[in-house]
Amino acid sequence: MIKKITMMSVVGVVLVILLALSMPSNSDKKNTETSDLIVKGDVIMPTKVSRPGCEVLDICYIPSSIIVEKGKQVTWVNQDSAFHSVTSGFYDEPTELFDSGHLDPFESFSLTFDESGKYDYFCTLHPWMKGQVIVE
Numbered sequence: 001m002i003k004k005i006t007m008m009s010v011v012g013v014v015l016v017i018l019l020a021l022s023m024p025s026n027s028d029k030k031n032t033e034t035s036d037l038i039v040k041g042d043v044i045m046p047t048k049v050s051r052p053g054c055e056v057l058d059i060c061y062i063p064s065s066i067i068v069e070k071g072k073q074v075t076w077v078n079q080d081s082a083f084h085s086v087t088s089g090f091y092d093e094p095t096e097l098f099d100s101g102h103l104d105p106f107e108s109f110s111l112t113f114d115e116s117g118k119y120d121y122f123c124t125l126h127p128w129m130k131g132q133v134i135v136e
């Protein structure tokens with residue numbers, strides 16, 4: 001009977017330790033989930049780029065040129081209060097490789113690049129907005 005009680009308390013102690021160990025990892029998970037809600041993105045469309053001027057400093061998309069490995073995904077986030085797009089090619093010469101369509105404010109768009117090369121893109125609403133993805 002005493003042996004059984006000892007066993008029970010050992011099991012109890014082990015359980016308490018396991019619970020204590022799992023606590024921090026649970027809160028870690030919670031933190032990750034929270035940060036997942038905030039889409040950071042690889043390229044952002046900053047505020048006020050719906051008016052010409054951002055092209056002077058090449059900051060219509062930030063960064064305006066991004067280098068990624070083949071097979072990697074690129075995410076754009078529209079942080080402006082206006083609509084924007086991520087459309088392949090140039091304003092006067094679209095390539096029809098990809099087109100995000102009109103992105104609402106804070107909407108994001110992701111693309112995976114499987115082939116290496118240079119991919120120019122622009123915004124169909126604002127011809128001065130230009131960017132480039134370089135896939136290596």
Ligand SMILES: [Cu+2]
Pocket residue numbers: 049050083084085123124125126129
């Ligand atoms: Cu735009």
